[in-house]
Amino acid sequence: MLFLVLGRGKTGRVIADVASEHGHGVQVLGEEENRNAMALTPPFLAGFDAVIDFTTPEAAVSNMRACLANGAPMVVGTTGWYDHLDDMRSLAARKGAGFLYGANFSIGVQTLYRLARELAVAVPHYHFEITETHHAGKKDAPSGTALSLRQAVQAANPSLNVSIESKREGDVAGIHVLEARSDYEVIELKHEAFSRRAFAEGAVRAAEWITGKTGVWNFSEIVGQLG
Template structure:
């Protein structure tokens, strides 16, 4: 397959490396080459099996509009844009595109989401806090994974009020700590990413999965198929 990777940052570059390792051809386009999605024309996009976006919250909306309007198959790992999700769903449906987005393209994130739901059910009267720490280059806060963890907790126990604390330090790939506290004890659930490779591998597998498909999916709903 031939993939287009949008973004020359650390994660985007690693996505390209993983795609090469899995036997795919890759073209990488940086933001400096793609101001306001100017590079994403119909003829250009037609040459790729799928597009993978790891850019910034400021760039990703224009990229999604251009790709989906041309019926492309797109995987978006960028976060911080979800206020536009309904518009992107509608555009993908109108144009017959394939669109897959998510906040944590790793097995560890998906496993933590499942465990978080069970914790919320098992400790319904505890006070919950999520603390997330990422590298200083990360633009959005809270992280998409932290928001998904809060959503998972509240889906299992709608009465929960979950505070999120965001920190930006050094080159931290991703650290999420769920803390549940009562008068008697404290429970901690921690997910620490040692590198961005787990996210890159998941994104490439997601791109392989979406080729030839039409529709809209959130990564957690198809992760078990990869």
């Protein structure tokens, strides 16, 4: 397969490496080569089996409009753009594109979501709080992962009010802690990414999965199909 990776940031570079290790051809476009999605023309996109976007919220919206309008299969790991989600889902459906998005492509984080739902049911009267820590250059806060984690808790128990504390420090790949506290004890669920490969492996496997498919999915809906 031939994948187009949008974004020359740290995660984008790791994704390109992982895709190559999986035996795929890879081309990477940075922001300077693709301002306002100008490089994403129909003839150019036609040469790729899937597009993987790990850019910025602003760039991702332009990239999605260009790719989905041309029916290109797309995996989006960028966060901070979800106020445009309904428009992007509609565009993908109209154009028959394959569109897979997610706040976090780590298999471990997907497991964290499942455990969080179980915890919300098990101790419904505890106070729930999320603390998330990322590198200083991350623009959106709270992180998309933290918002999805809160959504998982509240979907399991709508009565819970879950606060989020965001920290931006150094080159932290990502730490998320869900705390459930009573007057007498505390329970913590923690996920810490030591390397961006945790996200890259999931993103590449998602691109392999979506190739040849049409439809719209959140990564959490299909992660169980990746084996």
